[in-house]
Amino acid sequence: MLESIGKALRIRGLSKTYFTRSGEAVEALCPVNMDIRAGEFVAVVGPSGCGKSTLLQILAGITEPSAGEAYADDTRIHGPSIDRSMVFQNYALFPWLSVRRNVEFGLEHKGVPKAERREIAERYLKMVGLSAFADKQTNELSGGMKQRVAIARAFAVDPSVILMDEPFGALDALSRRLLQRELLRIWQEHRKTVLFITHSVVEAIYLADRIVVMTARPGRIRSEIEVDLEHPRDNTSPQFAELERDIYAQLDEELTRSFGLDQDA
Amino acid sequence: MSSKPSSSTPPPSVAMGRRAAGVSGAVLRGGGKRLLPFVYAAVTIAVIWELVVVITKPDAAILPSPWQSAQTFAHLVANGELARDVYASLRRVLSAWAGAAVIGIPLGLVMGYSHRFEKIADPFIELLRPISPLAWIPLAILWFGIGEIGKVFVVFIGTFFPIVLTTVAGVKSIDPTLINAGRVYGCTSGISLFRKVILPASLPSIVVGLRISFGMGWAAIIAAELVAAQSGLGFLIANGMEILRADEVLVGMVVIGVLGVMFDSVFRYAHRRLVWTE
Numbered sequence A: 001m002l003e004s005i006g007k008a009l010r011i012r013g014l015s016k017t018y019f020t021r022s023g024e025a026v027e028a029l030c031p032v033n034m035d036i037r038a039g040e041f042v043a044v045v046g047p048s049g050c051g052k053s054t055l056l057q058i059l060a061g062i063t064e065p066s067a068g069e070a071y072a073d074d075t076r077i078h079g080p081s082i083d084r085s086m087v088f089q090n091y092a093l094f095p096w097l098s099v100r101r102n103v104e105f106g107l108e109h110k111g112v113p114k115a116e117r118r119e120i121a122e123r124y125l126k127m128v129g130l131s132a133f134a135d136k137q138t139n140e141l142s143g144g145m146k147q148r149v150a151i152a153r154a155f156a157v158d159p160s161v162i163l164m165d166e167p168f169g170a171l172d173a174l175s176r177r178l179l180q181r182e183l184l185r186i187w188q189e190h191r192k193t194v195l196f197i198t199h200s201v202v203e204a205i206y207l208a209d210r211i212v213v214m215t216a217r218p219g220r221i222r223s224e225i226e227v228d229l230e231h232p233r234d235n236t237s238p239q240f241a242e243l244e245r246d247i248y249a250q251l252d253e254e255l256t257r258s259f260g261l262d263q264d265a
Numbered sequence B: 001m002s003s004k005p006s007s008s009t010p011p012p013s014v015a016m017g018r019r020a021a022g023v024s025g026a027v028l029r030g031g032g033k034r035l036l037p038f039v040y041a042a043v044t045i046a047v048i049w050e051l052v053v054v055i056t057k058p059d060a061a062i063l064p065s066p067w068q069s070a071q072t073f074a075h076l077v078a079n080g081e082l083a084r085d086v087y088a089s090l091r092r093v094l095s096a097w098a099g100a101a102v103i104g105i106p107l108g109l110v111m112g113y114s115h116r117f118e119k120i121a122d123p124f125i126e127l128l129r130p131i132s133p134l135a136w137i138p139l140a141i142l143w144f145g146i147g148e149i150g151k152v153f154v155v156f157i158g159t160f161f162p163i164v165l166t167t168v169a170g171v172k173s174i175d176p177t178l179i180n181a182g183r184v185y186g187c188t189s190g191i192s193l194f195r196k197v198i199l200p201a202s203l204p205s206i207v208v209g210l211r212i213s214f215g216m217g218w219a220a221i222i223a224a225e226l227v228a229a230q231s232g233l234g235f236l237i238a239n240g241m242e243i244l245r246a247d248e249v250l251v252g253m254v255v256i257g258v259l260g261v262m263f264d265s266v267f268r269y270a271h272r273r274l275v276w277t278e
């Protein structure tokens, strides 16, 4: 297929309707079409409840879409694959395993031999600056450190796509800035395809090659914005501020609409 | 043997207790400190018991003094009878409890994970659970006679339900993103998901269930042995009643209590050492 060349993720007419226990239908995602190039860093912003997590879970293979399909490297996504790893907002580390064993978890299931597993885990823990914490239990770590372990776990399996669902949403402002810089450095080094969900417009502009703005629920793609700024990006530059203003204006419109206030606008 | 020694000298346990309390800060640490409340309770009970004996002067066949009972204890230890009864009770409890764990934990894991399976299995559990294991003793005797199987069966009933229910609760309390993380990071089959995520994530609840059920099993085996047995601590106290040996009954009761506390602290220790927190 010609159109798929160089595309790590291809999303065609993907939609999702949940049914609550009472049988009520909740339309979470309207048909969404999107292409993501290999090595591209795409951020998704949108009002909460617009189906961002749903989209990511479908791509991870842990939720089935109601209609449409998604392809990863031309293979239809059906169930999870270790080739698409994920970073969760609440870290989702396994608390019964040490930091090192958490990073090794995916490698074990990939069938990597023990000695090699250890070596890889060490390398990725070094990458996130946590070599000294390899034998700690996860409950001894701060939130920022936990998320760094989760990032090491996601990169260690050498996936082609990394899905991140508001990974820094639960962190304090300083840890957040630090982890943004670290993620950028790691991404520039490894060039993985990243789909990154965030509530923070500034975070999206700071990190992403392209920003996808979604509408209020049921979520559709409202616009896509290429960010043509050199890294490291200066959030006080006029271009940065211009982008920020533009995206906020779009989100404000969506929020207004979702509260049914459009007639006043 | 009369009750003279006990009324003229303080029971040895009291003297020991005072000495232990005097040096507690310096000598007793860790395990010793945790033992102190038990020593305090035991000493208090012994003192009251002694006072009752001194004041009411009952027949030794009805209520012997603590000192007399201690001598009976030493005698039963020396002739090996106590060890035999402890071993008999313990073997029954352990085999029934282990069997209940082997069946109950996997059942609870699947029930907690699959709504459909829970709908199938839960009504039976809810229906049978309120029936005390003691209510099964008559049937156990009818079905299995007074051999080992009947008693193991009664303890199995008493330990099975708490193990299943705590396991189910443990699985249900697992953060769903942890299960998603397990699936994303390679647990593609149900078996590997159970082994690598669901079992370890619910382990804290399972260990609590194992501990609670062991206590229930320990209570149930005594009851079963009271009714139908030729050995065991329950037999020791039932037999003591029949031959009017209250001292043997009391020794049996104290041993049941002390062993119960010991097992419980072993479980607490195992829980602290083995189980992750948070």
Ligand SMILES: Nc1ncnc2c1ncn2[C@@H]1O[C@H](COP(=O)(O)OP(=O)(O)O)[C@@H](O)[C@H]1O
Residues within 6 Å of the ligand: A018, A019, A020, A026, A027, A028, A046, A047, A048, A049, A050, A051, A052, A053, A054, A055, A217
């Ligand atoms: N399992 C579910 N059952 C029913 N409704 C759900 C379920 N998961 C999400 N939803 C609903 O779908 C919508 C989109 O959810 P989500 O994808 O989590 O949004 P976002 O991540 O953008 O905040 C929300 O209205 C949410 O309440």
Ligand SMILES: [Mg+2]
Residues within 6 Å of the ligand: A052, A053, A054
């Ligand atoms: Mg979300």
